[in-house]
Amino acid sequence: MSALVCRTTAARFPPNEPIWRSPAGGLLDIDFEPRFDRVAIERRPATLWRYREAIPIDRDDAIVTFGEGLTPIVPAELGGRRIWIKQEGLFPTGSYKDRGATVLISQARRLGVRRVVEDSSGNAGAAIAAYCARAGIACDIYVPASNSRSKLAQIELYGAALHPIPGSREDTAAAVWQAAQEHYYASHSWNPFFFHGTKTFAFEIVEQLGWRAPDAVVIPTGNGTLLIGAWIGFREMRQAGVIDRLPKLYAVQAAHCAPLALSPQESSQFRPKATIAEGIAIAAPVRVEQCRQAVAETGGRIVTVSESQIIAALRETLRAGFYCEPTCAAAVAALPQVDAGGEIVVPLTGHGLKAGETLMKLLL
Ligand SMILES: *Cc1c(COP(=O)(O)O)cnc(C)c1O
Numbered sequence: 488m489s490a491l492v493c494r495t496t497a498a499r500f501p502p503n504e505p506i507w508r509s510p511a512g513g514l515l516d517i518d519f520e521p522r523f524d525r526v527a528i529e530r531r532p533a534t535l536w537r538y539r540e541a542i543p544i545d546r547d548d549a550i551v552t553f554g555e556g557l558t559p560i561v562p563a564e565l566g567g568r569r570i571w572i573k574q575e576g577l578f579p580t581g582s583y584k585d586r587g588a589t590v591l592i593s594q595a596r597r598l599g600v601r602r603v604v605e606d607s608s609g610n611a612g613a614a615i616a617a618y619c620a621r622a623g624i625a626c627d628i629y630v631p632a633s634n635s636r637s638k639l640a641q642i643e644l645y646g647a648a649l650h651p652i653p654g655s656r657e658d659t660a661a662a663v664w665q666a667a668q669e670h671y672y673a674s675h676s677w678n679p680f681f682f683h684g685t686k687t688f689a690f691e692i693v694e695q696l697g698w699r700a701p702d703a704v705v706i707p708t709g710n711g712t713l714l715i716g717a718w719i720g721f722r723e724m725r726q727a728g729v730i731d732r733l734p735k736l737y738a739v740q741a742a743h744c745a746p747l748a749l750s751p752q753e754s755s756q757f758r759p760k761a762t763i764a765e766g767i768a769i770a771a772p773v774r775v776e777q778c779r780q781a782v783a784e785t786g787g788r789i790v791t792v793s794e795s796q797i798i799a800a801l802r803e804t805l806r807a808g809f810y811c812e813p814t815c816a817a818a819v820a821a822l823p824q825v826d827a828g829g830e831i832v833v834p835l836t837g838h839g840l841k842a843g844e845t846l847m848k849l850l851l
Contacts (some may be wrong), residue, residue: 489519489543491679498797499765502543505598509728514774515679519543521723523690525698531627533557535586541723542590543683549597551579551622552589553579556687560695560832563807566800570831571701575713576811576838580641583688583836584614584675588710590684591673592618596835600624605747606663608634608642609766610837611675611712616647619673627670629663631656637844676710676773680818686715686723691726692832700730703787707736707817707836708747711778718781734832735787738778742791744768747778763849764797766814766837786826792820802850810839813849 495513500506502517509515521541531537534585535556544550558575577585592615594601595648602625605615612628619626628642632651643649650666652659663672675681693700700721706714717736724730740747741762746769749757759770772778792800801816815835825831841848 489517489545490552491515492518495841498605502545503598505600505671505673507667507678512776514677517543517679518662519545519683519821523724523727523729525729528694529654535589535684535691538687538690541690542687543680544590544597549593550589551587551596551618553617553621555579555585555589557691558583560692563809565803565807565819565833568822568825568831570822570833571696572809573688573832573834574809575688575836576815577836578614580610580613581838581841582610582614583620583685583713583834584610584689586716587611587675587684587685588614588618588680589825591675591678591680592622592624594680595624596622598671600671602627603671604629604666605673605675606630606659607675608638610841611641611646612647613641615673615675616642616645619643621625626673627666629659629666634839637669641841674711680715682719685712686720687716688713688834689717689720690724691806693721693730696830698729700724700732700834701734703735703737703825703827704832704834705739705818705821705825706791706834707764707767707814708714708740708778709744709767710772711738711774711781713834714738714781715774715777718777718785721785733785735827736781736785737787737821737825737827738782738789739767739817740789740791741767741797741817742793744770745789746770746772747758747775747789747792748791762797763794763845764814764817766812767817782820788824790824792817796820798849804835805839805850807848809835811835812837812839812842813845
């Protein structure tokens with residue numbers, strides 16, 4: 488039987504309890520035994536729901552899907568390396584956050600939730616808003632009032648209610664926490680169902696490489712929704728005997744905002760600076776311990792890249808024909824620091840069409 492487990496106290500809760508953190512305030516994980524039947528998986532439609540027995544939603548009629556996933560993986564030469572590019576911008580809302588949203592909003596529907604709240608002005612907010620639209624679930628997105636309207640347009644156009652909160656990012660967090668007392672918090676950093684969607688990124692890589700693990704995966708990291716998801720996914724496949732080792736996971740941060748790379752002493756002095764990799768500009772990631780574990784346990788590294796390195800990598804990636812948003816280029820910029828050999832996978836996490844204005848200002 489699966490269960491929600493508190494990371495702080497190890498207390499266990501039924502899988503369909505409508506909670507997003509434990510009563511003790513701790514982060515929740517999902518204890519769950521996935522199954523992989525390769526023959527059955529290969530026969531199914533090309534969506535991430537082909538890994539059905541590895542996704543902890545216990546009723547098929549709850550599933551909220553646009554037929555997303557199984558994004559193409561193609562060889563390329565970038566940053567002086569031969570790598571695999573996984574095109575994670577090719578999702579219905581334009582980023583891999585749809586992996587988390589399809590599973591999390593399916594669970595919300597399973598719970599009979601009528602309204603969810605979330606705080607993200609970026610790709611996570613857009614993904615949650617789109618899947619709520621599909622599910623017929625009302626969606627309130629809390630954002631700092633200082634956000635530009637163009638950034639919020641996609642969220643608003645999906646029909647979500649925007650709540651601009653005056654003040655700092657912390658004031659927005661406080662407002663959503665207040666709302667989460669009454670409504671289900673569809674948080675991409677707190678809610679464990681989001682990570683049991685992003686883990687399908689690992690499943691797909693293994694299947695697409697012929698049911699083998701690559702040597703390394705290089706992931707742009709802020710809150711770690713893709714990093715931790717990948718770690719969960721590769722571990723589940725190793726546990727099930729599908730692969731026999733874990734790839735090294737490299738967590739890439741912008742040097743301007745790299746809390747993972749700081750020692751405890753440095754952390755107290757830490758003042759983040761603005762970065763063009765705005766998708767990973769997270770000063771205080773909620774699951775920081777899990778991010779560090781994912782890297783340490785797999786023998787990977789935390790890598791930081793400068794603004795000029797990101798811009799150079801962005802230009803190179805676009806000119807290779809991959810139209811991606813600036814955040815993605817952080818992973819490409821990190822390639823010279825990746826000490827693993829063999830097969831390296833780099834996700835391009837968000838579509839360039841989301842960031843036309845920014846790309847134009849930066850590069851034209
Ligand atoms: C969300 C996101 C990431 C990774 O961010 P996390 O905060 O680690 O989840 C990377 N690139 C893009 C384009 C994103 O939207």
